[in-house]
Amino acid sequence: MVQIVNKNLVPGLIACLAALIIPFSAVAGVEEPRIKPLQPQGLNHAGIYALRQIDPNLTGAGVKFAVIARSFTYIDGEPQNDYRPNIEHNCFRAAQLSFHDHGSLPAGISPHSTAICSILFGEDPNASNPAPMGAGEFYYQGTVPQAQADVYEFWHFLINNVFPNSPPDADILTASIGNQLEDWWTRGIESMVEHFGLIVVAGIGNGTNAYDPPLYPAAAANVIGVGVVNSINTENPAANLENFALAYPEHSSFGPTGSGRCKPDIVAPGNCLAADANEPNRYEPTGNWSSFSTPIVTGTIGLLVQKAKQEPDLNPAVSPQGGNCVIKALLLNSATKLPYWHKGQLHTDDDHTSPLDHIQGAGMVNALGAYEHLIAGENKPGSVKTTGWDNNLLQKDKTPQNIYKITLTEPADKFITATVVWNMHYNNVYPFEPAPEKDSNLRLELWAIDPNNPDNDYLLDYSDSSIDNVEHIYTPADANYTDYEIVVSYSDIDNQTDATERYGLAWNFSDRQESNNIFWYDLNADGIVNELDIFILIENLIRSQQTSESYLLGDINTSGVIDFNDVAILLNHTNLEADWYTKQDNSSE
Numbered sequence: 009m010v011q012i013v014n015k016n017l018v019p020g021l022i023a024c025l026a027a028l029i030i031p032f033s034a035v036a037g038v039e040e041p042r043i044k045p046l047q048p049q050g051l052n053h054a055g056i057y058a059l060r061q062i063d064p065n066l067t068g069a070g071v072k073f074a075v076i077a078r079s080f081t082y083i084d085g086e087p088q089n090d091y092r093p094n095i096e097h098n099c100f101r102a103a104q105l106s107f108h109d110h111g112s113l114p115a116g117i118s119p120h121s122t123a124i125c126s127i128l129f130g131e132d133p134n135a136s137n138p139a140p141m142g143a144g145e146f147y148y149q150g151t152v153p154q155a156q157a158d159v160y161e162f163w164h165f166l167i168n169n170v171f172p173n174s175p176p177d178a179d180i181l182t183a184s185i186g187n188q189l190e191d192w193w194t195r196g197i198e199s200m201v202e203h204f205g206l207i208v209v210a211g212i213g214n215g216t217n218a219y220d221p222p223l224y225p226a227a228a229a230n231v232i233g234v235g236v237v238n239s240i241n242t243e244n245p246a247a248n249l250e251n252f253a254l255a256y257p258e259h260s261s262f263g264p265t266g267s268g269r270c271k272p273d274i275v276a277p278g279n280c281l282a283a284d285a286n287e288p289n290r291y292e293p294t295g296n297w298s299s300f301s302t303p304i305v306t307g308t309i310g311l312l313v314q315k316a317k318q319e320p321d322l323n324p325a326v327s328p329q330g331g332n333c334v335i336k337a338l339l340l341n342s343a344t345k346l347p348y349w350h351k352g353q354l355h356t357d358d359d360h361t362s363p364l365d366h367i368q369g370a371g372m373v374n375a376l377g378a379y380e381h382l383i384a385g386e387n388k389p390g391s392v393k394t395t396g397w398d399n400n401l402l403q404k405d406k407t408p409q410n411i412y413k414i415t416l417t418e419p420a421d422k423f424i425t426a427t428v429v430w431n432m433h434y435n436n437v438y439p440f441e442p443a444p445e446k447d448s449n450l451r452l453e454l455w456a457i458d459p460n461n462p463d464n465d466y467l468l469d470y471s472d473s474s475i476d477n478v479e480h481i482y483t484p485a486d487a488n489y490t491d492y493e494i495v496v497s498y499s500d501i502d503n504q505t506d507a508t509e510r511y512g513l514a515w516n517f518s519d520r521q522e523s524n525n526i527f528w529y530d531l532n533a534d535g536i537v538n539e540l541d542i543f544i545l546i547e548n549l550i551r552s553q554q555t556s557e558s559y560l561l562g563d564i565n566t567s568g569v570i571d572f573n574d575v576a577i578l579l580n581h582t583n584l585e586a587d588w589y590t591k592q593d594n595s596s597e
Contacts, residue, residue: 067314072179074176081116160176186220192440208225221265238296241534279296396412416492
């Protein structure tokens, strides 16, 4: 993630071979099918390559992106127009990129932009990094290699698009830049989201080590803010590119925002093999920065948009009226909960009023899961499937609540996830001030229903933040109940001034997520549980007693506090090793 006032970070490590193997189609009369590893492996961890195996046509074709890129060099505070990716790189040979800038200076190359665009649009079937700087050949394929994109210099975009409230000709806008405070231009982007249905994705910031709070526009209400999941921490660069751990506050900015909003919305792998701006056939790891987790989420959304455009029944998911809320709801509802996911602060008192975890958001992006949510189809209130979504509205005097009824055949060991998203309101002229008189406060409820005795109905869970425009439920089903109702309503209907609020809703009833994950105990992500992890846990225990504001890992038993019970659990897992740690040791023998 790059702040406007900070220096860009250039990808720095050597490129390496990853583990995912994909076959190439054989041609009659030619040599046997070749096998190459596929990069970047962060896309594999996010489920993008698995999704492409199910639907190989999902490449971003027919989807248009707007990429906002900051100039790499500033002199006396003035941008020097070097914001472009190096299109001479091999991975951009077939890329459909156009550029927009003020033109007063010759356009130059940005390493930051080159890496981001390669993760999004790059494709190079014959990629390699020659020894000693690399590890052989691989197939490089970004998230949406067949999409179209307009790349805008940041200040040009602000002057020509944000200030006049003129949205770009794009389905999705993405920005890996940020500002520590809300400003007219961040509100202008939020206004575009509300008034034009634009989907906007931005990086949340690079954490406490970079002194980054949640950065705007990612911290804004209507924008999808993305945090970073670190790669593992070993001396094996190839293993680091293939395996990922957790989001850590050192490297990923966490909430709440200054106004109390839960951010980020979602996290994604950050350390990706990406194009080197200086050599046309070279790739280097980016490191764990939210600038490079953001294009993974952006690209995932692009694949959903492509599918929704192709299928008429799915078109409401990309409608200018509420489609961006649906896409955000699908993305958050399908996210994978990583170890230590917990709503709000470490304690449990705010679980109903804080919809998301303060560093993971709804969890890690799951491209395959989001796709399965999408193709389950739109379901209107009434009896619905166990997975689905809706693009709908509440009307104060006509439909103050909508009810979705679900029946499970086997409720034991099931988890229920539901997410509702709506937009906050802004004026559509500079300086794009908020319009709180138009805002709504929605509430999301989950009821267990006894169809034979209404007196046995009870409220299983609810999410009701007075600040956020996202409500999220993640809770186990009651094994004694097969019938449930998801209720979307106004939280404070008596104070509701505007007559109508449009929302996107997604839900899923699924098997309990596997919880046997080494990162409950391997706190430094080096592949083995040992005294180093014990030291981290004890340090976090002490810090947690000194302040309740920090985001600290260590509540292993999810009791709401870090205490010596957690230390005892970790001690019982001493010498536990990850599979990749074992492989690493075996490979070095």
